[in-house]
Amino acid sequence: MTSREAFLAQVRYALRQTRGKGHAPAAEDPPRIPNTLPAWQLEAEQVRRRLLAQREDLLLRLERMAGLMNWKVVRAGTPQGAAEAVAQIAQQVGARSAVRTAHPVFARAPVEDALRSAGIPCILLAYDAHDPQESRLRLRQSAIQAHLGITGVDYMVAETATAILLARRGVSRLASLTPPRHIALVEPEQVVETLADALTLHKAQFLEGGDPGGYLSLISAPSRTGDIEQTIVVGVHGPQEVYLVAVW
Amino acid sequence: MVEVLTHQFQKSAQKALRDAFVQNSLRRLSHFHEARAQALAEIGLERWEALRERARQIKAHTIQHLDHYLAMLAEQVEKWGGKVCWARTAQEANEYVLQVARRHGVRLIIKSKSMVSEEMGLTHVLEEAGVEAVETDLGEYIIQLARERPFHIIAPAIHKSKEQVADLFAQRLGAEPVTDIPALAGIARRALREKFVQADMGITGVNFAVAETGTIAIVTNEGNGRMCTSMPRVHIAIMGMEKVIPRWEDLAVFLALLTRAATGQRISSYVTFVTGPRRSDEEDGPEEFHLVILDNGRRRLLEDPELQEALYCIRCGACLNACPVYGKVGGHAYGWVYPGPIGSIVTPMLVGLPKAKDLPYASSLCGACREVCPLRINIPHMLLALRQRLAEGAPQERKGSLLEKALMRGWLFLVEHPWAFGLAGRVASLLQRPLMRNGRIPWLPPPFNGWTRSRDFPPVASRPFRARWKTLTRGGTHD
Known part of the structure; x- marks a missing residue:
């Protein structure tokens, strides 16, 4: 293995060969927002204000785009309605087991109760701090076997119907991946217009030493492939169906 | 490194021209091209051009300060607990992966699609060392079972008919011979799901690497990239050194371009941002994260003022879909990992111009490649530059009677x-x-x-x- 210094020295050497030769393109640093926390907090504030001003329109755009991206959209009205909508979907698809994350939305939408009334057990994918190793293995098994994965989202991009989920304590990477069906509960405050908006809001949180998050999943459609004769098939490795339960 | 067959261009091209199914698949590639046009219309040409301009600016700046941004990237990856391997050659990169695999007693590796790993011949090296490495992108999986090489950057198995795939699955997996495409995908899903669960290590490529945060972005449609980064204990990501971009917000620019140019999708089903291994209190994810940064001849593009632009390439495949020559001869004729117009520049510089004399001539210079390139890479100009070298260059590079x-x-x-x-x-x-x-x-x-x-x-x-x-x-x- 080459050392970092040797590798970079070679890169520097190569770059020096091109300096001052007419062909190499001019490479000015593109104009940017200064990389300081106040500048980005200001930027985030402006994004938030813009989103708030166009919220109604944004929610409609999201619903339309989600349909185009093959999400099944259910407009639930209230958190209670969302929980019932989840139970209804579970019954419709004949799910016998479900897993969920510990997203704050579940404090408002009692999904577990609604599923229990329908006779469907729902496991929370959060390990036991007394026995992390063993419980992690057990939960992984549950996630792999579950018929249904239910999650909240951290951001939802209207332009491309992209749900953004940050993995963390209580938010398993697998909940939205291994079950054949994924249901995402979305609240109005999470909806942004573009991916750039989501990245701005997130950056204002981690800039200057904070953690950008170990794992962000951007989910915009069911799992799909066109690898055999360019024919689209859904549900290759991830979910074959994705549901957007709109809590508004 | 993977076997270089670039000198057989004429022969392989003839073979493709005579293959009716290959010709048919190539014709159907035009639907990518049409989907791309639709996607552009949807976001508006003005915004599209602004994105292209922005992306070009960012790339030009990054490449000219590549040492700076690579150092920053490595520092950040290490800050979040990842390890960085600097590999000047494919061999160094392969050895590193093998070392990590041995240290963890790895027997089974799941891989998501990565052109760089094709370039390294990684799966072959691992297999020879007795480690099973399974490609999990459906197209790559088919190619691996058939022991072939990718036909297209983003659609590696489009030259195979469903009957051929069915035969392959029957032979190699003992599957029922079905020619229904969803059923075939189902067979692969079941076979690969088992591998995902058992694997000790996941290997992925990198679409973009953000210097300021140490984040890598992986773009997939099937979800196999998410599996490879969620299930196993160890994750190794491999990138060509040109994949680095300076800032977090740059991701929005490049992601907006990549899939629209590639397949006309607004965004792929999944994009995953990975920064280091899982946090200690996370529910799941790998305990170790390694980033392999590979040169493998890219410095020859870097030091070449005429060809440096080729390093802006984000491997979307749009130039393949637009190229009238690729549209006839297909991907295998180009004889190495990177086919099509951009391949005709990258390949000669990575494997050596004397070995790939035909490639710069595999173009009508119509300029469609530059037209569709999201980075506006001036491919025709570079092909001409290479032709000039072949006409006037050192004797071993010279071509023509x-x-x-x-x-x-x-x-x-x-x-x-x-x-x-x-x-x-x-x-x-x-x-x-x-x-x-x-x-x-x-x-x-x-x-x-x-x-x-x-x-x-x-x-x-x-x-x-x-x-x-x-x-x-x-x-x-x-x-």
Whole structure:
């Protein structure tokens, strides 16, 4: 293995060969927002204000785009309605087991109760701090076997119907991946217009030493492939169906 | 490294031209092209052009300060608990992966699609060392079972019919012979799900690497990239050193371009941002994260002012879909990992121009590649530069016969001397008379018969343009 210094020295050497030769393109640093926390907090504030001003329109755009991206959209009205909508979907698809994350939305939408009334057990994918190793293995098994994965989202991009989920304590990477069906509960405050908006809001949180998050999943459609004769098939490795339960 | 077959361009191209199914698949590639146009219309050409401009600016800046941004990237990856491998050659990168695998007693590796790992011949190296490495992108999985190489950057198995895939699955997996495409995908899903669960290590490529956060972005549609980064204990990501971008917000620019240019999708089903291994209190994810940064000859592009732009490439495949030559000869003719117009520049520089003399000529210079390239890479210009080197360069790089050279010299004399040009026209119009059939020349004697083997030769006009021009400028009507 080459050392970092040797590798970079070679890169520097190569770059020096091109300096001052007419062909190499001019490479000015593109104009940017200064990389300081106040500048980005200001930027985030402006994004938030813009989103708030166009919220109604944004929610409609999201619903339309989600349909185009093959999400099944259910407009639930209230958190209670969302929980019932989840139970209804579970019954419709004949799910016998479900897993969920510990997203704050579940404090408002009692999904577990609604599923229990329908006779469907729902496991929370959060390990036991007394026995992390063993419980992690057990939960992984549950996630792999579950018929249904239910999650909240951290951001939802209207332009491309992209749900953004940050993995963390209580938010398993697998909940939205291994079950054949994924249901995402979305609240109005999470909806942004573009991916750039989501990245701005997130950056204002981690800039200057904070953690950008170990794992962000951007989910915009069911799992799909066109690898055999360019024919689209859904549900290759991830979910074959994705549901957007709109809590508004 | 993977076997280099770039010298067989003519032979492999002929083979593809005679294969009816391959020709049919190539024709159907035009739907990517149409989908791309639709996607552009949807976000608006003005915004599209602004994105292209922005992306180009960012890339130009990054490449010219590549040392700076690579150092920043590595520092951040390490800050979040990842390890960085600096690999000057494919061999160094392969050895590193093998080392990590051995240290963890790895028996089974799941891989998501990565062109760089193709370039390294990684799965082959691992297999030889007794470690099973399974490709999990459906197309790559098919290619691996067939022991072939990718036909297209983003659609590696489009040259295979569903019957061929069914045979392959029956032979290698003992599956029921079905030719229903969803059923075939189902067979792969079940076979690969088992591997995902059992694997000890996941290997992925990198679409973009953000220097300021140490984040890598992985773009997939099937979800296999998410599996490879969620299930196993160890994750190794491999990137060509040109994949780095400076800032977090740059991701929005490049992601907006990549899938729209590639397949016309607004965004792929999944994009995953990975920063280091899982946090200690996370529910799942790998305990170790490694980032392999590979040179493997890219410095030859970096130090070349004429060709440096090739490092802006984000591997979307749009130039393949637009290229009339790729559209006929397909991906295998190019003889190495990167096919199509961009491959005709990258490949000669990575494997050596003397070995890939045909590639810069595998283009009509129509410019469609540059037109569709989300980074506006000037591919035709670079192909010409390479042709110039082949014509004038060192003896081992030179291409073309002495006859061709002599003819070119003769042509130069003619265009520099009007009297000679006029005379040559008249001589040619006399000489061509016995060869004319219905106003065309269908056959030329050797050594010029190469041209007429597959097309007519256009005859010299009976009345030269210069004579007509005189009449026209006098205000008379032409004949």
